[in-house]
Amino acid sequence: MILAIAVVGIVCLAGGYMIGSSTSDKEGAATIFAEGSTTVAPLMNKYAEIYEGYENVRIEVIANGSQNGVDAANSGNADIGMSSRNKGHSSHAGLTETKIATDTVVLIVGSNAGITSLTKHQIIDIYNGTITNWNQVGGNNATIVVVDRDQGSGTRSYFEESFASTTTPAKTLNSTRSWTSMAATGAVISYVESNPNAIAYVSLGSLTTNAEKNMALSLNMNNVEGSGTAVSPISDLSNYPLKRDLVLLTKGTPTGKIAMFIGWMLSPEGQKIAEEVGFLPL
């Protein structure tokens, strides 16, 4: 009896899939896989949602960090690798890079921090564990909750490169303590929204609502302690320092549907979408 059920089941399933696959063959929907940076993923999802309405393609986005984007493009697991490391970054070697927009990295803080700007020196000291309370940088008396990103994150490597020690006096990001790390840009934003004492670095384009944008700090990136002025990423974006490329990686020059999809992203319509999502167009 069980055998009979099993046989019937298998036949049904096989039949179902033959019908399923034959109908989808008729439609001929090719799948484009995009994998990598959690910063690029929201933009890519938006692109996919709109582009699927134009062309008969199925676009699948997996957000798991820039390093995975590089690996997936290299191994062929993905047609498009997404990376939030600058164009020409050493890890991109051997892959074709297409820059689709510019992103801005901002520092965001929870509602109880009590500050609106920080200097490069202060940020380094917070991340290396020298400064542990918001009142040491002019904020409220509360322990700072430092949030980091997982290894393999493009945003993390950009943050580390930007705050690598070129400061006077010299300082290092190397910390004696470890911070909690999160797997995705969105997870970081959700967490900082809920934890009033947190600080984290994220992509400006991922901050969608005004409440989220209000968490972003003005930044004084002057290397010499005590000089320079802070620039707001919201009101004075063009002068704000931390900018980096958003790059799509393909193995060789993209062809066919993938080339069309990427070409559309670079078109005025695609660039307008990038701007709407919160990135700087090319």
Place this chain on the structure above:
Amino acid sequence: MSTDKGTPRRKSADWGLQKYLLTGVAATSVAIIFLIILFIFLESIDAVIDIGLWDFVSGMTWNWEQDKYGAFPIIIGTVLTTAGALIIAVPLGLTAATYLSEIASERTRNILKPICEVFAGIPSIIYGFFGLMVIVPFIFNTFPDLAPAGLSWLAASILLGFMALPTIISVSDDAMRAVPRSYREASVAVGATHWETTRKVVIPAAFSGISAAVMLGMGRAIGETMAVVMVAGKVSNIPDPLWNIFDMVNPITSVLATETGEASGLHLAALFLLALVLMAMVLLVNVLANIIMKNTKKKFETGQSMMEKHIPEKLKGLISPAKRMVMLSSVFLFVMLMASLLLSLGVSASIAFLCVLFIVAMPHISKRIKPLDRQKVAHSVMTSSMVAVVIILIILVSDIVIKGVPSLSWEFLTDVPRDMGKSGGILPAIVGTIELIAGTALIAIPLGVLTGIYLSEFARDSKFTRIVRSSMNILSGTPSIVFGLFGYALFFHYLGIGRTLIGGCIVLAFLVLPVIIRTTEETVKAVPQDLREASAAMGASKWETTMRVIVPAAMGGVVTGVILSLGRAAGETAPIMFVAAATILRNINFSLFDSVMALPYYLYYLTEVPGSSATRYGVALVLMIIVLSMFALASWVRYHYSKKVRW
């Protein structure tokens, strides 16, 4: 096995073909089980060679970008979170079980038992989600200086404690119920109160069963993944100081869940070695539990007297001054260390001293209270434990239901996700989950049920079947994240097919296979021998007897077991997150070789999308409804068959 005792052997030609078929199926399942275990061993060999076992286990730094694989802080993380979970779950679980077994009326019991089953049935991703949304904020608001991040060892242990509770309650309840009635009657007859009987007769008699319950709960806590990865904080350090429950940790399962998706080469091998360490820990705990349980069974079966042997020994053991000193000083140390996290050393030492004083004075105080009043106090403690357990469950379920119901709508169930999951619906995820369950069922049911029948009815008891059984036990206790790791290595590195529906079905089928085999074997074996003999006496062949008499008689149990394991598979996140699940799809996938959306993974993904909390709760609610209705179906089947089949 003695099952074919008394069955006249007819010409094997009668069922030659079926026999080969059945043997073939059983051999396939057995091969699968061996291959998985072999695969995990082989994959980790590179790590053993390149890193060295000792350096791996004792190394202090885990950093894959620098190829440093020191797992000591990670293993400690697992030990600590599990210990914390037990400190929460054991007192609560045991007192609640005592209430359930000894105090509750039959009617209350019939309500509370299923409630415990609901508790056990909630998928771990929902516990994790609840932890992230409710417990973590609670912790950073309550202890803003000690645990400013909220993410902590404490948060993980609370969740794991909740998850171990149902196991501890139901197994120790069974153990206490199994104490023969005569023991209780004898105790009452000599004038003991109900509570004295419970404390001095039932609990000592059920002691080994209760220890096994704790062990099994511990096994569950060690292997839990999703709940831990969401709240533990992912910091691969040893807490400073070691007892600082407010520090962040990164237990083994959390590392596996975070890093598997990006691992290759030595990193992947190191993760497999980590998985082996995890399996060894679970195995050790489960083997201990099994040994303890077997001893209990023997004890009752041989009718060894509790009154003469067991109790005096136990009491002597407790009274013996050395043990008492050790117990008191460990209580002192524990209370002092915990209190010192919050208070100054002097204050915490005095609190700890008071605690010890209280314990020492306890027997003297209680002597002054009348036995019946003492019973009242004890019973109210047990009752309030049970109430606490029910309240925890109510908070958890009502949080999801109250916040999830508003987002349920026709659109939500029938639309595709829009705007990165912040709006739109979840149809592809519902369909994907159903496809995964169906595929899993198609692979696992024929294999599992037939193998179970084979093992129960046809297999000889040999060294080989014993090896098969123990491999099955190893696999059925293996944490689900290990299957995720296995699937990732298989489908990405060896077959190179990436995320596919078929991959997800295969991995989930492997996950439930040992459970289905074991349930089938046990249920089929439980069919009384008389039925076999009667059938054989009528001239039926072994095959006819099995298929026409034994299997139909065991059907209820088999179906229940199958549905329960599929229900578990439906809620699993860890095994499919690397091999099958896509974050967002805007169409329904009917191809075996494309990825699918699945509700548990979609919930995990949504916790990473800011502004999606309405959708999150909706997904959590739908997932909970699907899984719990499968459990409800299972109990209906069990009830239905128990009415139909009697012997």
